[in-house]
Amino acid sequence: MAKSEFVYVTIIRTTPEKLWRALTEPEFTRQFWLNSIQECEWKPGASWRIVKPDGSTADSGEVVEIEPFRRLVLKWQNHLFPEMTAEGYSRMTYTLEEKGDTVKLTVTHEMDKSDSKFIKAASGGWPQILASLKSLLETGHSLAGTDRWPEGL
């Protein structure tokens, strides 16, 4: 199958509304997502980008589907590494499902290309971001090192 993908799931003790805000609003993403923010109007077809602390673009794309507090699908192209930019667009999906007093967050990231360098890199980066997101929502504190952009990246 000419495809690269991964599926990550984390269960967070929070509400879908709080989790949605944490995933989209700068005051939250700065704390657990390497001090980055996202610029987006959060509606179908809107352009989307991840902005590094120095103002440059780390990734860009657009909103494919959006259902607040439940589901978000983004077209996503990396701009940090030329060989990953050259791979074109990946597709990233968040799914939020409320289960009792927790929310199950599923992150699927895929590209129609075998052995994608970007998907491999993203699969290594997401666990730390997601673990820090969980910590932030459950304890009020993100994990050490996730509130700043890595040097040299």
Add this chain to the structure above:
Amino acid sequence: MAADVDKVFKALAAPERRLLLDRLRADNGQTLGQLCEHLDMTRQAVTKHLKLLQEATLVVAIWRGREKLHYLNPMPIHEIAERWIGKYERGRLRALAELKAKLEEETDG
């Protein structure tokens, strides 16, 4: 939280289930049928093990068209590592793990 961690450790406590995780690590996104190939386990046994792995969220199953595909989810193990190992030692532990892998590779070869 405590109960979830118990499920993860219980799921990891059987070699058959660790073998299933290894198979998914090598080739992520497999159907039950694909997972059963080349395994010395009945389909029923694999189904049972997969159920426990899914309850621990170590494996996530997603429908793609008419196929149910199984994916390895590293998040529970990452969260356990984060809890007891933390940020500070990670760099040194990785260096040690790489050294061990390298030395063992040389011994095997």
